Amino acid sequence: MKTAILKHTRDFIAIGVIALIAVLVGGYILSNQRFYLPAWVPIIGSDFVDYNAQFSTAQAVTPGQGQTVIVAGVTIGEIGGVTLENGTAMVQMKIRKKYAHIYKDATALLRPKTGLNDMVIEMNPGSPSAGEIPAGGTLPVSRTLPNVNPDEILAGLDADTRAYLQLLINGGGQGLSGNSKQLSATLKRFDPITVYLAQIGEQLGRRQAYIKHGIHNFSLLAQELGARDTELARWVRSSNDVFQVFADQQSNLRATLSLLPGALDATNKAVLASDQMTSQMGPALHKLEPTAIGTAASLESLQAFAKATTPVLEDQLRPFTAEAGPTIAALKPAAADLAATAPQLDTTFSVLNTLTNELAYNPPGQQEGNLFWLAWGNHLSASMLSAQDAHGPLRRGTLFGSCDALTLFEGIGRSNPEVGTLIELLNAPKTSAVCGGSGAASAVARGNELARQTVAKERQRYGITAPAKKTSSAAPTTVPGASTTPSPLTPTTAPTTTPTTQGGGAR
Numbered sequence: 471m472k473t474a475i476l477k478h479t480r481d482f483i484a485i486g487v488i489a490l491i492a493v494l495v496g497g498y499i500l501s502n503q504r505f506y507l508p509a510w511v512p513i514i515g516s517d518f519v520d521y522n523a524q525f526s527t528a529q530a531v532t533p534g535q536g537q538t539v540i541v542a543g544v545t546i547g548e549i550g551g552v553t554l555e556n557g558t559a560m561v562q563m564k565i566r567k568k569y570a571h572i573y574k575d576a577t578a579l580l581r582p583k584t585g586l587n588d589m590v591i592e593m594n595p596g597s598p599s600a601g602e603i604p605a606g607g608t609l610p611v612s613r614t615l616p617n618v619n620p621d622e623i624l625a626g627l628d629a630d631t632r633a634y635l636q637l638l639i640n641g642g643g644q645g646l647s648g649n650s651k652q653l654s655a656t657l658k659r660f661d662p663i664t665v666y667l668a669q670i671g672e673q674l675g676r677r678q679a680y681i682k683h684g685i686h687n688f689s690l691l692a693q694e695l696g697a698r699d700t701e702l703a704r705w706v707r708s709s710n711d712v713f714q715v716f717a718d719q720q721s722n723l724r725a726t727l728s729l730l731p732g733a734l735d736a737t738n739k740a741v742l743a744s745d746q747m748t749s750q751m752g753p754a755l756h757k758l759e760p761t762a763i764g765t766a767a768s769l770e771s772l773q774a775f776a777k778a779t780t781p782v783l784e785d786q787l788r789p790f791t792a793e794a795g796p797t798i799a800a801l802k803p804a805a806a807d808l809a810a811t812a813p814q815l816d817t818t819f820s821v822l823n824t825l826t827n828e829l830a831y832n833p834p835g836q837q838e839g840n841l842f843w844l845a846w847g848n849h850l851s852a853s854m855l856s857a858q859d860a861h862g863p864l865r866r867g868t869l870f871g872s873c874d875a876l877t878l879f880e881g882i883g884r885s886n887p888e889v890g891t892l893i894e895l896l897n898a899p900k901t902s903a904v905c906g907g908s909g910a911a912s913a914v915a916r917g918n919e920l921a922r923q924t925v926a927k928e929r930q931r932y933g934i935t936a937p938a939k940k941t942s943s944a945a946p947t948t949v950p951g952a953s954t955t956p957s958p959l960t961p962t963t964a965p966t967t968t969p970t971t972q973g974g975g976a977r
Contacts, residue, residue, distance in 0.1 A: 518547065519570035521563045521603065523578045523591070524611040528552045528559030529619075530587035531580065539563050539591045549591065558611055563591065575600035578609055580617040589617065871898075873905040882924065 475482050531537065531552050539547040546569035550562035565572070573596030583590045603609070624632055646653055695702055716723070832839035855863040871879075880901060883890030 517567040518564040519567055519605045520550065521565055521570075521572055521606070522608040523561050523563060523614055524555075524608060525559045525561055525578075525580060525614050525616050526611060527616045528561055528580070529617060530582070530589045531559070531561060532589075533562075535588075537589050537591075539565065539593055541569070541593050541595060546593075549589075560608070561591070563593075570605065571595060572603045572607070572609070573597060573600045574603055576603070576609055576613060578614045580615070582617060587617075873901060876901045876904060878924075881922075885922075 531549060533549055533551045537549040538545045539549065547563055547565035550564040552562070553560045572593075576596035577594045579592045580589055581592050582588060624635070627635065829840045829844065832841075854865055857864045876898060879893045879896075879898060883893045
């Protein structure tokens with residue numbers, strides 16, 4: 471064998487070259503005939519996943535003729551075979567494994583690629599949300615459409631319509647005779663429109679999903695609102711009350727809006743003026759960052775404290791508040807009266823505050839304050855009321871007076887018998903016994919004059935308009951003990967003080 475090869479080397483090389491060329495040409499031909507090697511062949515092997523699609527008719531579908539399956543213009547597989555099952559055509563689709571993701575909402579259309587009805591399957595693989603069809607699964611006839619032939623369209627028309635359509639096509643052919651390039655150029659101008667329409671269709675598809683989702687959410691909202699019709703009615707009534715308040719305050723709102731431009735202008739000026747402050751606050755706040763970081767532990771402790779006090783607020787303070795509601799309602803009128811009395815109480819306590827301050831004030835030096843003398847007054851009052859009889863405590867005291875005072879008392883006693891009785895209870899000495907001589911007569915005269923003046927003042931004070939009887943203005947010149955004529959003047963009131971003398975008194 472080796473000897474023969476060496477003897478015919480040229481012939482052997484030529485045969486090898488011819489065989490290599492035949493293999494290359496055969497491979498090229500087979501590749502153009504869509505010949506695929508099995509998946510177990512390394513590098514050049516192909517792996518397919520089988521799916522089935524049901525069509526009402528599989529007209530012109532011929533397996534083994536390179537009829538393909540296309541998605542968005544990309545070939546993803548080919549038609550493997552056609553069978554008849556239950557009156558429908560079952561078309562087998564061999565999909566490359568890397569494209570084998572067909573979902574339950576996928577669609578398939580039979581379309582001619584050429585005028586000779588070289589069929590292809592245009593497929594939309596669907597969306598992952600619908601669920602994936604397993605390998606070997608079937609796309610139902612409800613998700614597929616077959617090719618429609620022109621004769622089927624014409625068969626659905628009546629005789630007149632077919633005649634008119636024939637005339638239209640013939641007229642169109644005559645009109646387009648020699649103008650095919652212009653028509654092609656015109657149709658090319660619609661290409662951007664088709665692109666935009668495709669984009670619009672895609673957006674409308676998304677919008678449809680959004681609308682579907684929105685309708686579902688609206689249904690849930692309507693169901694929830696239907697279950698809460700009472701709360702919704704209450705909310706509507708509350709909103710009505712709120713809008714009614716707004717309507718009642720329309721004039722005030724209009725006045726507020728009229729003042730708004732000035733307020734905004736002032737706010738704008740304030741913001742401009744605060745720019746300097748903000749420029750200074752930036753570094754200051756930056757310096758406060760360590761302090762803020764240090765407060766984290768405090769805030770965590772406060773959070774723990776809030777969690778610990780939450781049961782107290784819920785289980786103790788809240789029930790107490792509910793129980794205290796009726797009591798607070800009952801106290802409301804008293805609180806209103808107290809609020810009305812508060813201004814007078816404020817004045818009263820202000821006066822008491824001034825009084826206590828005056829009593830508590832201790833002046834500098836040896837002079838004592840009012841509290842010191844108040845204590846002495848309390849001591850003296852207890853000493854003054856230390857004596858008593860069957861009628862109760864007796865107020866003791868010593869009355870000092872001059873001859874003029876004694877004469878005045880005697881004159882008032884003669885002018886007013888009631889006051890004279892009180893004066894006699896003083897057990898005061900007689901003017902003649904104390905003063906004596908001619909001075910007594912002049913003292914009596916002065917006393918009568920003083921008594922007359924006092925009675926006149928009392929009449930003027932209490933508004934007594936009855937005219938007094940005319941008497942001689944001369945003062946009596948009799949000495950004490952002689953018979954005298956009492957003054958006819960009788961005042962309507964008398965002093966209410968009760969003088970006392972040492973060793974006795976009157977209540």
